[in-house]
Amino acid sequence: MQRQKDSVNLMTFIKPHQSGFLLSIILAVISVTSGIVPYFAVARIVNLLIGGETNFSTYLTWGIVALIAYLMKSVFHGFSTRCSHEATFHVLSEIRQAVADKLTRVSMGYLTDTPSGRLKTTMVERVEQMEVPLAHIIPEMTSNLLVPIAIIIYLFVLDWRMALVSLITIPIGMLCYMAQMKEYPKKYGAVVQASKYMSATTVEYINGIEVIKAFNQSAASYGKFTQAVRQSVDLMLDWMKSTQGYSALMMTIWPAVLIGVLPVGCLFYMNGSLSAPDFITIAILSLGIMGPLVAAIFLTDDFSKIATITGEITAVLSEPDLDRPSQRKNLKGLDISLRDVTFAYKDTQVLNGITLDIKQGTTTALVGPSGSGKSTIAKLIASYWDVGGGHITIGGVDAKELPPEQVMDLIGYVSQDNFLFNLSVRENIRMGRPDATDTEVEAVAKAAGCHEFIMGLEHGYDTIVGGAGGHLSGGERQRVAIARAMMKNAPIVILDEATSYTDPENEAVIQDAIGRLTHGKTLIVIAHRLSTITGAEQIAVVDHGKILDAGTHRELLKRCPLYQQMWAAHTQARDNDQMEGGAAYV
Numbered sequence: 001m002q003r004q005k006d007s008v009n010l011m012t013f014i015k016p017h018q019s020g021f022l023l024s025i026i027l028a029v030i031s032v033t034s035g036i037v038p039y040f041a042v043a044r045i046v047n048l049l050i051g052g053e054t055n056f057s058t059y060l061t062w063g064i065v066a067l068i069a070y071l072m073k074s075v076f077h078g079f080s081t082r083c084s085h086e087a088t089f090h091v092l093s094e095i096r097q098a099v100a101d102k103l104t105r106v107s108m109g110y111l112t113d114t115p116s117g118r119l120k121t122t123m124v125e126r127v128e129q130m131e132v133p134l135a136h137i138i139p140e141m142t143s144n145l146l147v148p149i150a151i152i153i154y155l156f157v158l159d160w161r162m163a164l165v166s167l168i169t170i171p172i173g174m175l176c177y178m179a180q181m182k183e184y185p186k187k188y189g190a191v192v193q194a195s196k197y198m199s200a201t202t203v204e205y206i207n208g209i210e211v212i213k214a215f216n217q218s219a220a221s222y223g224k225f226t227q228a229v230r231q232s233v234d235l236m237l238d239w240m241k242s243t244q245g246y247s248a249l250m251m252t253i254w255p256a257v258l259i260g261v262l263p264v265g266c267l268f269y270m271n272g273s274l275s276a277p278d279f280i281t282i283a284i285l286s287l288g289i290m291g292p293l294v295a296a297i298f299l300t301d302d303f304s305k306i307a308t309i310t311g312e313i314t315a316v317l318s319e320p321d322l323d324r325p326s327q328r329k330n331l332k333g334l335d336i337s338l339r340d341v342t343f344a345y346k347d348t349q350v351l352n353g354i355t356l357d358i359k360q361g362t363t364t365a366l367v368g369p370s371g372s373g374k375s376t377i378a379k380l381i382a383s384y385w386d387v388g389g390g391h392i393t394i395g396g397v398d399a400k401e402l403p404p405e406q407v408m409d410l411i412g413y414v415s416q417d418n419f420l421f422n423l424s425v426r427e428n429i430r431m432g433r434p435d436a437t438d439t440e441v442e443a444v445a446k447a448a449g450c451h452e453f454i455m456g457l458e459h460g461y462d463t464i465v466g467g468a469g470g471h472l473s474g475g476e477r478q479r480v481a482i483a484r485a486m487m488k489n490a491p492i493v494i495l496d497e498a499t500s501y502t503d504p505e506n507e508a509v510i511q512d513a514i515g516r517l518t519h520g521k522t523l524i525v526i527a528h529r530l531s532t533i534t535g536a537e538q539i540a541v542v543d544h545g546k547i548l549d550a551g552t553h554r555e556l557l558k559r560c561p562l563y564q565q566m567w568a569a570h571t572q573a574r575d576n577d578q579m580e581g582g583a584a585y586v
Contacts, residue, residue, distance in 0.1 A: 020087030027080035028142035037069035043281040080139035088135040144296035148289045166286040187239040194232040201228040331395025334360040340390035352545040363523040365533035368542035412490035426461040432487030450479035492522045
């Protein structure tokens with residue numbers, strides 16, 4: 001695999017929409033400038049009162065100035081926020097598109113190994129949590145910084161001593177803030193990870209609710225779920241407790257500007273070094289310093305959140321792409337060859353020197369105990385992962401040299417756990433070939449043995465199957481998935497225990513349908529009922545990541561001890577089922 005050099009810097013997504021953010025800043029500056037005017041207007045009115053001004057029109061003029069400025073502040077702030085929101089929505093949309101596009105380029109193994117709840121949390125909740133910080137940081141941070149800076153500059157113009165006094169609470173509050181932020185990234189990161197884990201286990205819990213109800217278990221008894229919830233709550237409370245004390249102290253210290261300004265100002269006024277108008281102006285304007293600064297400092301929390309979320313998105317975007325060329329290759333037939341193939345899942349060796357030839361147009365069955373590596377072999381052929389060692393060739397070309405699109409066109413894969421979209425039955429089958437007509441969809445459904453039950457549904461082929469096909473039984477979902485794979489009409493078909501949810505009678509019907517639909521195609525079957533694959537041209541016996549033997553059913557019964565044991569166990573189980581069924585009728 002290669003590690004795709006995806007630029008995951010947030011500025012990569014912001015840059016195409018920087019004009020919107022720039023306009024937001026300009027409007028925010030106008031809003032800020034307008035917002036400063038009322039402070040000066042109020043100070044001017046107070047000084048006029050002290051000076052004994054009796055002309056009402058003068059007061060009215062300054063009042064109107066303050067009102068107009070305040071309205072301008074609100075209007076331009078609204079426009080600024082709107083611009084930043086529009087730009088932010090585009091940015092978040094492109095981030096989601098980038099993640100979705102990335103998921104089409106990574107190995108299928110990554111997708112199957114990563115809990116769907118975790119990916120869903122990253123694409124939906126985490127990206128959504130960036131909306132408020134991104135949309136509000138620009139207009140609000142601009143105003144929250146420019147207002148106090150402008151006031152402070154003016155205070156230094158009036159009296160540098162009083163300006164310093166008005167700032168005395170800032171360094172004290174900053175010490176508290178630094179103490180608060182010391183553990184902030186670590187603790188917030190832990191909260192995010194716990195939330196992702198809780199989301200993944202919640203999806204798992206919902207998917208398993210039928211089992212929980214069947215065994216009369218409560219949500220509290222599902223240990224993994226309850227542990228995830230408690231862990232998330234505990235980490236959230238720990239994060240909040242570590243910041244609340246410092247936060248309360250900051251909120252007490254920072255706004256207390258007048259505690260220093262009033263006594264010191266009175267002292268300077270009494271000794272004649274500060275005029276009354278300047279004293280009043282400084283006292284009023286000093287009230288406009290700390291509020292915006294406190295808001296700006298709290299906005300810096302959003303930077304930490306954005307950094308954490310960006311890191312999470314980076315982890316997905318930095319996943320290695322399957323190292324595949326884009327140019328399709330000319331194949332010499334469709335024979336499949338595995339030579340000394342090895343594969344390890346994380347630190348566990350799964351396959352050890354697999355060598356197998358699968359001739360075009362034949363049926364090869366993979367059998368063996370659970371966990372022997374059958375599904376791994378099938379998924380490696382379908383390029384879910386890259387082999388750890390050795391080679392897999394299709395039509396004489398190494399699978400690594402085939403673009404993913406060509407591999408997907410060549411192979412139709414039906415597993416024991418098939419996903420159906422919350423669409424109609426017709427649309428789920430048509431996904432195998434989007435341009436298929438309704439007649440073709442129904443023809444494939446009939447051949448796959450699912451037309452009859454589909455017509456028994458409330459709206460027939462137009463019945464919505466529900467999320468993940470939840471409105472259908474397991475066997476019905478399997479048959480629709482098989483029809484979808486057959487509609488694709490790929491020359492190579494992999495059935496990974498595709499009939500595991502069907503009863504023996506329906507399984508025989510489906511096997512006949514598969515035989516008709518895959519005529520002339522290469523068929524790779526992983527079956528749990530050996531009686532369904534006795535006619536295969538080749539049966540490979542897999543155990544502990546190795547192929548013990550390969551041959552026909554008759555050949556293996558003569559020479560392969562493991563196959564003999566499996567066949568004996570299968571026939572005994574089948575005989576027991578028949579005896580129990582017969583007893584039921586007695």
